[in-house]
Amino acid sequence: xxxxxxxxxxxxxxxxxxxxxxxxxxxxxxxxxxxxxxxxxxxxxxxxxxxxxxxxxxxxxxxxxxxxxxxxxxxxxxxxxxxxxxxxxxxxxxxxxxxxxxxxxxxxxxxxxxxxxxxxxxxxxxxxxxxxxxxxxxxxxxxxxxxxxxxxxxxxxxxxxxxxxxxxxxxxxxxxxxxxxxxxxxxxxxxxxxxxxxxxxxxxxxxxxxxxxxxxxxxxxx
Amino acid sequence: xxxxxxxxxxxxxxxxxxxxxxxxxxxxxxxxxxxxxxxxxxxxxxxxxxxxxxxxxxxxxxxxxxxxxxxxxxxxxxxxxxxxxxxxxxxxxxxxxxxxxxxxxxxxxxxxxxxxxxxxxxxxxxxxxxxxxxxxxxxxxxxxxxxxxxxxxxxxxxxxxxxxxxxxxxxxxxxxxxxxxxxxxxxxxxxxxxxxxxxxxxxxxxxxxxxxxxxxxxxxxxxxxxxxxxxxxxxxxxxxxxxxxxxxxxxxxxxxxxxxxxxxxxxxxxxxxxxxxxxxxxxxxxxxxxxxxxxxxxxxxxxxxxxxxxxxxxxxxxxxxxxxxxxxxxxxxxxxxxxxxxxxxxx
Numbered sequence: 001x002x003x004x005x006x007x008x009x010x011x012x013x014x015x016x017x018x019x020x021x022x023x024x025x026x027x028x029x030x031x032x033x034x035x036x037x038x039x040x041x042x043x044x045x046x047x048x049x050x051x052x053x054x055x056x057x058x059x060x061x062x063x064x065x066x067x068x069x070x071x072x073x074x075x076x077x078x079x080x081x082x083x084x085x086x087x088x089x090x091x092x093x094x095x096x097x098x099x100x101x102x103x104x105x106x107x108x109x110x111x112x113x114x115x116x117x118x119x120x121x122x123x124x125x126x127x128x129x130x131x132x133x134x135x136x137x138x139x140x141x142x143x144x145x146x147x148x149x150x151x152x153x154x155x156x157x158x159x160x161x162x163x164x165x166x167x168x169x170x171x172x173x174x175x176x177x178x179x180x181x182x183x184x185x186x187x188x189x190x191x192x193x194x195x196x197x198x199x200x201x202x203x204x205x206x207x208x209x210x211x212x213x214x215x216x217x218x219x220x221x222x
Numbered sequence: 223x224x225x226x227x228x229x230x231x232x233x234x235x236x237x238x239x240x241x242x243x244x245x246x247x248x249x250x251x252x253x254x255x256x257x258x259x260x261x262x263x264x265x266x267x268x269x270x271x272x273x274x275x276x277x278x279x280x281x282x283x284x285x286x287x288x289x290x291x292x293x294x295x296x297x298x299x300x301x302x303x304x305x306x307x308x309x310x311x312x313x314x315x316x317x318x319x320x321x322x323x324x325x326x327x328x329x330x331x332x333x334x335x336x337x338x339x340x341x342x343x344x345x346x347x348x349x350x351x352x353x354x355x356x357x358x359x360x361x362x363x364x365x366x367x368x369x370x371x372x373x374x375x376x377x378x379x380x381x382x383x384x385x386x387x388x389x390x391x392x393x394x395x396x397x398x399x400x401x402x403x404x405x406x407x408x409x410x411x412x413x414x415x416x417x418x419x420x421x422x423x424x425x426x427x428x429x430x431x432x433x434x435x436x437x438x439x440x441x442x443x444x445x446x447x448x449x450x451x452x453x454x455x456x457x458x459x460x461x462x463x464x465x466x467x468x469x470x471x472x473x474x475x476x477x478x479x480x481x482x483x484x485x486x487x488x489x490x491x492x493x494x495x496x497x498x499x500x501x502x503x504x505x506x507x508x509x510x511x512x513x514x515x516x517x518x519x520x521x522x523x524x525x526x527x528x529x530x531x532x533x534x535x536x537x538x539x540x541x542x543x544x545x546x547x548x549x550x551x552x553x554x555x556x557x558x559x560x561x562x563x564x565x566x567x568x569x
């Protein structure tokens with residue numbers, strides 16, 4: 001996935017680029033804004049992040065210009081919070097409108113949503129993870145070990161999802177709780193321990209004893 | 223204008239007439255006229271004077287009633303000078319001219335203040351927008367930095383430091399937002415977009431936005447908001463944010479927030495309940511006042527008395543009912559009531 005970032009603030013541009021590259025996107029972020037519309041059209045990105053206040057032209061005008069040539073999804077990023085501006089953005093053919101200061105996870109989620117909507121969910125996430133013979137089945141919401149399976153709640157599933165995604169390394173409790181908050185599960189540290197205990201019990205029931213390791217001060221590991 | 227007041231006003235004139243009458247009587251007596259003739263003249267004099275005074279009274283009363291009526295009708299009373307009725311009397315015309323001059327200077331002064339205020343407001347708004355760029359940069363740097371610190375071997379404490387910076391940055395962001403909403407709260411109609419809003423989405427967004435603060439304070443939140451309402455999403459987000467920050471500020475040792483919606487016959491209720499320190503009953507009615515900090519605000523520090531004041535102001539402008547229920551030591555429930563108009567209810 002190729003994202004074209006139009007942002008005149010150098011620090012934001014650099015950090016945005018880093019953030020998106022971390023999230024496995026290919027990023028183009030030019031620092032010259034002459035003929036920016038032409039640059040965008042020529043580089044054929046999958047998505048454009050467009051700042052509204054630019055030194056040369058307004059983001060709205062650029063969007064209109066792009067729309068003459070291509071249907072690439074455009075997300076406006078702006079520090080202006082006027083409703084009028086938001087409306088203008090949508091009317092000019094923008095796909096979403098995000099106001100600064102934006103939160104990194106939220107931004108990534110909105111980008112993902114727009115890409116999914118316009119590309120029809122091309123990038124299918126893998127729905128099964130296996131570690132030491134234990135399989136986490138995301139779509140079925142269960143754990144499978146040697147033919148035996150146990151049902152998981154949504155909270156337990158999300159928790160295990162992150163542990164499996166980063167399997168082999170210790171994931172700190174803070175990271176786990178934060179990941180759950182980003183997924184609309186608003187729990188505290190104690191509840192996390194409760195969940196882990198419950199998962200361990202479920203694992204024991206299907207004959208797995210030491211899948212989740214605990215290390216004091218470090219977190220959990222799968 | 224009563225008769226008594228009118229006569230009091232003409233006191234000197236009456237004295238003059240009485241003195242003249244006395245002098246005339248003395249003169250007539252000295253020049254040989256009889257008492258009857260003098261009395262006749264005096265009676266006619268008094269009669270003419272009375273008629274004259276009555277006419278003057280009626281005329282004046284009419285004039286001032288008219289002025290009074292004009293004052294009642296106009297909403298900008300300082301424009302009276304331009305609206306005074308014509309009068310043949312020199313005094314009226316002179317007063318009118320003076321009032322006009324005085325009004326002009328008032329209007330100029332008002333214009334000046336309005337201009338200054340508008341310029342100030344515009345500057346505040348543009349300042350807020352400018353301030354948001356560095357806040358965004360700091361936020362992104364922290365997000366990237368924390369991610370990298372998690373992956374690589376980072377110096378001890380680096381991640382915690384970045385987290386602290388991110389948290390402080392968010393506090394800054396909220397203060398900046400409060401300024402913006404305060405500047406705009408007078409003219410809401412210029413900046414709202416009423417649309418069908420999924421309350422749950424707004425609540426999720428607000429909680430996620432504050433996740434660092436919430437996690438650090440060991441908050442657990444249960445959200446159950448299935449209703450949709452017609453309102454401005456951005457403003458509701460701001461209001462929710464203020465309330466959640468309050469709930470965190472005045473939390474108990476094991477904070478749990480319950481955020482629910484309920485539908486009743488008049489509308490949708492959004493209820494934010496916490497199990498925090500609560501509000502003293504005698505202070506409950508004053509928490510939405512501007513600058514009110516209360517005993518909680520003093521004990522827990524850093525209260526500006528602006529957050530809830532802004533909430534109430536914005537709710538008033540958006541037509542949302544806002545009230546609070548609290549038990550001291552047992553938590554607080556903030557209740558937002560979204561009325562449903564019959565003509566947009568799509569049942």
